[in-house]
Amino acid sequence: MSANELPPTSGGGAAAAPLHTGPASIHGADGGTAGTDHSGEGVWSRAWRTLRRNPVAIGGFVIVALFVLVAVLAPVLAPFGPSELPGRAEIRPTHIPGPSSDYLLGLDRYGGDVLSKLIWGARASLLVGILSTLFGLAGGMLLGLLAGWFGGWVDFAAMRLVDLMLSVPSLLLAVSIAAIAGQSQMSVIVAIGVVQVPIFARLLRGSMLSQRGQDYVLAASALGLTRRAVTMSHVLPNSVGPVIVQATLTLATAVIEAAALSFLGLGGGEPSTAEWGRMLTAAQQELAVAPRLAILPGVCIAITALGFTLVGESLREALDPRNRTRR
Structure with missing residues (x-):
């Protein structure tokens, strides 16, 4: 056999194609690489690769990261403490000092530094948003897991x-719970968390029901695995993706609802408390004199909610199986 001849195949058909070494790739007519095969990637690895190339996701992550940094570093960044009123002596009924070298964003009606209150308000909003979302996520996943696991009358x-x-409308339910529980930050957290429970419960339950009919579940059951083992080791891990995406989106809603409850006076604390919703309440009487007192916290709430929304929507698109063929 000469060096230019190919060995016959065992089936007598066409000769086998030569094997390619290195990463699997799709070659065009000109020999260039048209794309890279990432079929061996996991779902989260593929999603992370997609997010890194998405400018919308990058913008959302930047906003969220700045918000978290400001909240965590509030004691370092804020010129004054959350309850300090350094400019109380300068406040007049018809005059509220604006920005100056001592107070970069001016003072509020109580004599507090607006910049310091915005920074400390970021910490309060982050605390309420995260804790209320975790509360709702835990309660919703418990209900959804019970419904998807047992089925029947439990479901x-x-x-x-x-x-x-x-x-019941979500805001009305949150207001009712916060009013019954009392005016405090913890009551706001519980109220917002309870409102989120049914969202996570229905989402996890539906995701688990769709996973229970998959081939890998039938194969695991055929191998003798118990329902508990199949549910906890296979069905639940493959069902939490949509729930995590929803939790990211819910963080934006939690920040807005926390500000709304504080605006209604259900957040507890003194009227001069450093919290964005409370700042909006205090600014109502000074809209004609100092509109910045309402604009600044409103912009902070809107930008923070926008950041979480961009991250959540980008994550949802990255995890959507229908978008995998487009990447």
């Missing part, structure tokens, strides 16, 4: 409870 009872909670 029916859990979903009727969810339907009952969804029948």
